[in-house]
Amino acid sequence: MSNVKQQIYAEIVELAETENLAINDDTPLLSDGSVLDSMKVVSLCIALEDIAADLGFDFDWTSDAAMSRSRSMFRNAGSLVDEFINQMNTKK
Amino acid sequence: MIIVTGASRGLGRDICHRLVTAGHEVFGVARSVDGLPFPAMSCDVGDYEQVKAVARQLKADKASVTGLINAAGVAAMNLAVTTPRDTTERVIRINMMGTITCCQLLAPLMMRHKSGSIINFSTIAVALGLKGESIYAGSKAGVEGFSRAFAREMADFGIRVNCIAPGPIDTALLRGITSQQIEKIVSQQIFPHQFTPAAVSDIVDLLLDRRSSALSGQVFHVGGV
Numbered sequence: 617m618s619n620v621k622q623q624i625y626a627e628i629v630e631l632a633e634t635e636n637l638a639i640n641d642d643t644p645l646l647s648d649g650s651v652l653d654s655m656k657v658v659s660l661c662i663a664l665e666d667i668a669a670d671l672g673f674d675f676d677w678t679s680d681a682a683m684s685r686s687r688s689m690f691r692n693a694g695s696l697v698d699e700f701i702n703q704m705n706t707k708k
Numbered sequence: 709m710i711i712v713t714g715a716s717r718g719l720g721r722d723i724c725h726r727l728v729t730a731g732h733e734v735f736g737v738a739r740s741v742d743g744l745p746f747p748a749m750s751c752d753v754g755d756y757e758q759v760k761a762v763a764r765q766l767k768a769d770k771a772s773v774t775g776l777i778n779a780a781g782v783a784a785m786n787l788a789v790t791t792p793r794d795t796t797e798r799v800i801r802i803n804m805m806g807t808i809t810c811c812q813l814l815a816p817l818m819m820r821h822k823s824g825s826i827i828n829f830s831t832i833a834v835a836l837g838l839k840g841e842s843i844y845a846g847s848k849a850g851v852e853g854f855s856r857a858f859a860r861e862m863a864d865f866g867i868r869v870n871c872i873a874p875g876p877i878d879t880a881l882l883r884g885i886t887s888q889q890i891e892k893i894v895s896q897q898i899f900p901h902q903f904t905p906a907a908v909s910d911i912v913d914l915l916l917d918r919r920s921s922a923l924s925g926q927v928f929h930v931g932g933v
Contacts, residue, residue, distance in 0.1 A: 655861075655864050658819065661816075662816070662820045665820070666820075674764070674767065678760070678763070678812065678813055678816065
């Protein structure tokens with residue numbers, strides 16, 4: 617697992633405050649069965665901004681599509697990691 | 709830093725002047741920022757991409773934002789049935805959508821610090837249902853409804869959201885309104901006289917201050933209703 621992915625998963629686990637939580641790419645973030653409520657997803661975004669800043673780019677989570685259930689980067693943990701890495705590769 | 713939209717004129721300009729005089733770091737947002745004596749960025753708050761550019765710039769500057777005052781607004785004094793469609797859309801776009809967009813895109817600058825105060829602007833016309841101000845009142849009623857719900861969403865992040873609802877304050881926004889019309893409106897207030905911009909700035913001072921830490925989701929009617 618990439619270092620970035622590990623960092624993002626670690627943030628999700630910390631925010632979820634659930635014991636023995638195992639995160640994988642299919643873990644839902646903004647849909648039925650989500651491990652985070654919407655406010656914690658926002659906190660996750662702020663944490664991701666900090667990770668991005670450390671990596672030298674600006675992570676944008678306020679796009680029109682960000683919170684769309686069908687297209688959102690927050691569909692699941694995997695889609696969030698993909699979007700984060702995509703922005704990192706595009707912006708750095 | 710306190711962000712003020714509508715910083716170049718009217719209540720926004722007076723509020724900026726008060727804040728700068730009190731030693732606050734002010735960042736102005738306005739369509740025209742020429743000559744403003746504090747850092748500012750040109751932006752039409754009714755344009756999502758322009759507001760996003762402001763947010764991006766402040767984020768890049770690592771601005772420590774503690775307040776957002778959404779004072780940008782336009783008025784439309786006319787009967788709804790005689791208000792042109794483009795005027796209606798402009799009033800809704802700037803007053804309601806502009807306020808919502810600024811909150812959406814600029815509040816995240818405060819959320820990471822878990823503190824801050826957002827002040828949105830409504831109008832006494834909402835509470836009084838003033839004849840001839842239906843479009844304007846409708847746009848501001850949207851601001852009030854949004855602000856009450858947004859206050860709950862921001863509470864977890866230590867951010868307070870309130871509205872100030874002025875009556876006919878003596879600014880350029882009242883251009884074209886007769887003194888008789890103003891008198892008729894202020895006569896419906898609890899304090900039946902016209903207030904100055906300073907009275908509004910006093911409420912802004914209060915809502916930015918920690919002493920108002922228990923106030924959120926409220927609408928403060930200048931003059932009382």
